Amino acid sequence: MNEGTILLVEDNPDDEKLTLRALKKNNIANPVKVVRDGQEALDYLFAPNSKLPSVVLLDLKLPKIGGLEVLKRLRADAARKVVPVVILTSSKEESDLLGGYSLGANSYIRKPVDFGQFSEAVRQLGMYWLVLNEAPPQDGLRAAQAKA
Amino acid sequence: MILLLLIASAALLRDLKQQEEGLRATSQRLERDTRLAGLVKDVHTETAVEVLSYRIDKKARRIEATLSADREAENALKRYAVDVTDPLQHALMDAVVESRDRIRRSRLALIQAIDAGKEGEIQAAFDRWRIHRRLLDASLNDWSALSLYRFASASEEAIRGRAAIVRLLLYGVALAIAIAAAAFFYVRLTVSRPLGMLVNGIASFGGGKLGVRIDPRIQDSSDEVGQMAKAFNKMALDIEDLNRGLELRVHERTAQLEAANKELESFAYSVSHDLRAPLRTIDGFSKILEEDYSEKVDEEGRDSLRRVRAAAQKMGHLIDDILKLSRLSRSDMTYEQVDLGALADSIVAELRSTESTRRVTYRVAPGLVARGDKTLIRILLENLLANSWKFTSKHSTAQIEVGAAQKEGELAYFVRDDGAGFDMAHVGALFAPFQRLHGMSEFPGTGIGLATVRRVVQRHGGRCWAEGEVEKGATFYFTLGAQEPTLRLQQTQHPPHEREALPA
Numbered sequence: 001m002n003e004g005t006i007l008l009v010e011d012n013p014d015d016e017k018l019t020l021r022a023l024k025k026n027n028i029a030n031p032v033k034v035v036r037d038g039q040e041a042l043d044y045l046f047a048p049n050s051k052l053p054s055v056v057l058l059d060l061k062l063p064k065i066g067g068l069e070v071l072k073r074l075r076a077d078a079a080r081k082v083v084p085v086v087i088l089t090s091s092k093e094e095s096d097l098l099g100g101y102s103l104g105a106n107s108y109i110r111k112p113v114d115f116g117q118f119s120e121a122v123r124q125l126g127m128y129w130l131v132l133n134e135a136p137p138q139d140g141l142r143a144a145q146a147k148a
Numbered sequence: 149m150i151l152l153l154l155i156a157s158a159a160l161l162r163d164l165k166q167q168e169e170g171l172r173a174t175s176q177r178l179e180r181d182t183r184l185a186g187l188v189k190d191v192h193t194e195t196a197v198e199v200l201s202y203r204i205d206k207k208a209r210r211i212e213a214t215l216s217a218d219r220e221a222e223n224a225l226k227r228y229a230v231d232v233t234d235p236l237q238h239a240l241m242d243a244v245v246e247s248r249d250r251i252r253r254s255r256l257a258l259i260q261a262i263d264a265g266k267e268g269e270i271q272a273a274f275d276r277w278r279i280h281r282r283l284l285d286a287s288l289n290d291w292s293a294l295s296l297y298r299f300a301s302a303s304e305e306a307i308r309g310r311a312a313i314v315r316l317l318l319y320g321v322a323l324a325i326a327i328a329a330a331a332f333f334y335v336r337l338t339v340s341r342p343l344g345m346l347v348n349g350i351a352s353f354g355g356g357k358l359g360v361r362i363d364p365r366i367q368d369s370s371d372e373v374g375q376m377a378k379a380f381n382k383m384a385l386d387i388e389d390l391n392r393g394l395e396l397r398v399h400e401r402t403a404q405l406e407a408a409n410k411e412l413e414s415f416a417y418s419v420s421h422d423l424r425a426p427l428r429t430i431d432g433f434s435k436i437l438e439e440d441y442s443e444k445v446d447e448e449g450r451d452s453l454r455r456v457r458a459a460a461q462k463m464g465h466l467i468d469d470i471l472k473l474s475r476l477s478r479s480d481m482t483y484e485q486v487d488l489g490a491l492a493d494s495i496v497a498e499l500r501s502t503e504s505t506r507r508v509t510y511r512v513a514p515g516l517v518a519r520g521d522k523t524l525i526r527i528l529l530e531n532l533l534a535n536s537w538k539f540t541s542k543h544s545t546a547q548i549e550v551g552a553a554q555k556e557g558e559l560a561y562f563v564r565d566d567g568a569g570f571d572m573a574h575v576g577a578l579f580a581p582f583q584r585l586h587g588m589s590e591f592p593g594t595g596i597g598l599a600t601v602r603r604v605v606q607r608h609g610g611r612c613w614a615e616g617e618v619e620k621g622a623t624f625y626f627t628l629g630a631q632e633p634t635l636r637l638q639q640t641q642h643p644p645h646e647r648e649a650l651p652a
Contacts, residue, residue: 014429113464
């Protein structure tokens with residue numbers, strides 16, 4: 001199993017706890033880094049020489065800097081534009097969906113109220129992004145990072 | 149000018165009448181003269197015959213006859229002379245009378261010669277008598293000739309008079325034509341043209357050019373057209389002012405509406421995002437309790453947790469439905485021809501695939517088309533058909549029918565079923581959101597389906613209603629409005645301050 005980090009960008013501690021529980025329940029043991037607003041997320045992602053996460057679980061409604069803005073800056077960066085981003089949010093508004101996809105989100109998942117369904121969604125996205133999907137090579141990322 | 153013409157023609161007509169009278173008089177005189185001349189001639193021919201016979205038979209009654217003939221002629225001449233006014237004719241008449249006297253004398257001489265029986269004297273008297281008779285003929289001829297001449301000149305005069313009348317008539321006609329033409333151009337210049345400009349002005353005003361005004365030169369004239377122009381200009385100004393006020397209000401309202409819409413959108417966004425998050429917490433942590441602490445909670449506690457979770461999930465569905473309804477009101481509409489039959493077919497096919505064991509007879513009227521937004525109409529039909537599908541589920545067999553009928557002068561589409569139906573006493577609550585006529589355990593649902601139907605119909609400018617009876621079924625009718633709603637006020641494109649005057 002891929003041991004890459006999961007970056008969870010989530011300001012709601014309840015949702016954070018539920019997400020972490022869902023991951024644990026589904027036997028996804030990858031390290032999870034939790035940040036609580038957009039600024040923190042950018043700080044983590046743009047820290048020099050940091051190892052990029054295998055997947056970012058990004059909420060949209062965040063304090064300081066919104067989720068779409070975080071995604072936009074990530075995609076504008078030569079080294080970080082390849083990082084898989086899954087939008088995990090409550091909103092199903094068309095504007096959010098359209099904004100997310102046009103800025104280069106890899107998936108868009110709406111958090112269901114039913115925890116059973118939520119847990120299933122987390123299981124599937126963990127399975128896909130951490131097991132099935134081949135992550136972009138870290139070396140390549142480094143090289144791009146160095147160039148940038 | 150016309151007066152002169154009238155006076156002239158009156159004078160001419162009077163002259164003509166006189167000429168006609170003169171002509172008639174001369175014509176009568178000519179006739180009389182001719183007759184008289186003939187009479188005189190005849191008398192003398194007769195007396196001549198009597199005298200010649202007397203010469204042969206010497207009968208005294210022949211002399212008597214000549215005398216009575218003479219008297220006859222004299223009487224005629226005397227009667228005639230009474231009304232002769234023409235001096236020339238009088239003179240010629242005198243000549244005739246004189247000739248007759250001469251003849252009488254020479255005749256008497258001849259008769260005496262015959263009585264005397266002297267042949268030589270008879271011959272001489274006879275010759276003289278004959279010459280005198282010739283002279284009478286001559287003077288009679290002169291007299292007739294004068295009469296004829298008088299008649300001829302009267303005729304000529306009458307003809308000339310007629311020619312004058314004809315000429316005058318021609319002048320009159322020419323003058324009338326000239327006057328008519330002048331009047332035509334005058335009317336054109338002073339009435340038709342201003343009237344035309346007025347009509348053009350009103351037409352272009354009606355066409356939406358609210359800045360149009362009638363040329364002030366027309367408005368300033370005091371006639372009716374001028375008054376109309378003035379009234380029109382005042383009205384146009386008032387309407388333009390009103391319209392400007394109206395446009396201003398429309399702009400204000402539009403701005404308010406846009407603000408309200410924005411607010412609604414952000415509200416919907418908050419609902420979608422912020423209200424669901426606590427529900428997720430409630431459900432998620434109840435689940436955690438169930439999973440991790442089930443042995444520490446008794447059955448009643450577990451039941452309570454299940455109820456908490458069910459309520460949270462139900463509220464989630466309700467929120468989703470509210471958002472759906474709100475999105476329905478905000479989406480843009482595109483009008484096109486929609487095949488209702490084909491839409492209904494595909495929806496029913498989907499319903500059948502979810503519950504393939506149901507025995508439902510489905511019928512749709514052929515050629516069912518409507519004009520409207522296809523996406524919204526599909527949502528409408530989905531809700532109505534799902535409704536029918538759901539409320540017939542307790543019956544072993546069911547019928548669902550889609551069709552159209554004329555209702556109060558407009559075409560109404562309908563979806564009919566023979567399912568659970570409803571009590572008409574509650575029909576008012578049917579289309580309100582979250583209103584349900586059946587218990588959750590009987591038929592599940594949030595009560596948003598028919599509210600959605602009503603919203604779609606309202607957005608098309610139509611209306612919807614229902615008829616039903618408990619356990620006999622229900623029919624849901626809807627209309628889609630006569631045509632696309634258009635914003636007429638926004639079509640006045642010219643800036644209101646722009647004045648436009650028609651060319652003079």
